[in-house]
Amino acid sequence: MSSIRELLILLISSSLVSNVVLSQFLGLCPFLGVSKKIKTAAGMGTAVIFVITIASAVAGLIYKFILQRFGLEYLQTIVFILVIAALVQFVEMFMKKAIPSLYRALGVYLPLITTNCAVLGVAITNVQKEYDVVTGIVNGFGTAVGFTVAIVILAGIRERIEYNDIPNAWKGMPIVLVTAGLMAIAFCGFSGLL
């Protein structure tokens, strides 16, 4: 079991220093696709925090108590992707029934997350770095917070870019990617933090 101090450091490093989108390139599709408006970007970010935190907890428990116990570690990729897909469906149904207000706010984004590679990426990273369940959850939460920070900032910049005069060939995706590149340079500055 790691100390609180170690967990805090992990939280900062997973959210800012090795940002999931800007330095690991996971979850690029929603990062580029759902970042036109701050409001929707924030919604997507919240849904990702929700799903990744739960998914890393479930994947961690399954790995420890089922796969490791029976020596089935090599099945991790297959098991994790199926568990995540089922989990997202289940969370959606549960939310619809039990917490309708939360479902109205996040429901739209849940199906989009199933194929988001950040979720699977976190689950596999947790296993590869041999984190225990609690550390894994903290890592998942930090990663998702990093995703949210990045997508909200990008959405804010994109709202401004909308009115700029851009050369024809660079309109749309290219200018968004340049923006993401500049953000990545800015996030490199965090590497001196720890």
Added chain:
Amino acid sequence: MNESWERLYNGLVKENPTFVLMLGMCPTLAVTTSAVNGLGMGLTTAAVLALSNLLISLLRNVIPNRVRIPAFIVIIASFVTVVQLLLQAYIPTLNAALGVYIPLIVVNCIILGRAESYAYSNPPIPSLFDGVGMGLGFTIALTCIGAVREFLGTGYAFGVKVTPDSFTPIGLFVLAPGAFFVLALLTAVQNYVKAKGAKKGKDTSKIQSGCNHDCLNCGDSACSTRFYDEEEERDKG
């Protein structure tokens, strides 16, 4: 045989997954820090793609339509696991360099996209060649991007120093921001070619950026962006 050549050509040039369809961007950006890494990732993905296309095509009359996406995912994940174990055993250096991106081949939209749009509705041999063509197209694209980044960022090509000592490498290009800039340039060139082709009256509908245009080619079962855009339109109206 003609059909097989047509599939190979289609994957390599006409519908190149990286340069034309712009699919599978996560591994494209993440592992192309050097030409060798790009080549390794490309070939690994190509192997999984060819095998999963073949098996899905063989099983296309057995898999019920309603559960096809989970079935595809299980097949793809199994092949990824096999390939990962082989890499761990025989090329551990490549396995270490690619790290978490090997298991993440499962969620590469090119593979699910080809299963959905080609292998599930075509016979095994063309499907195999479709997979090989797409895989090699992806490999060539990744190797090229990797070579450009390696050359600009370190002054090396395939691990051999090719520039004189007076050349100062632009280290940024092997870091994360460089990947975004290279891809930005690539999409800008693509936009330019598309606009030029459209002016001449050519069909440019296949050229796209990311999975936000053609759900079938994307294979994203939830059809993320389109789904979202419709929702937004309804909110407005």
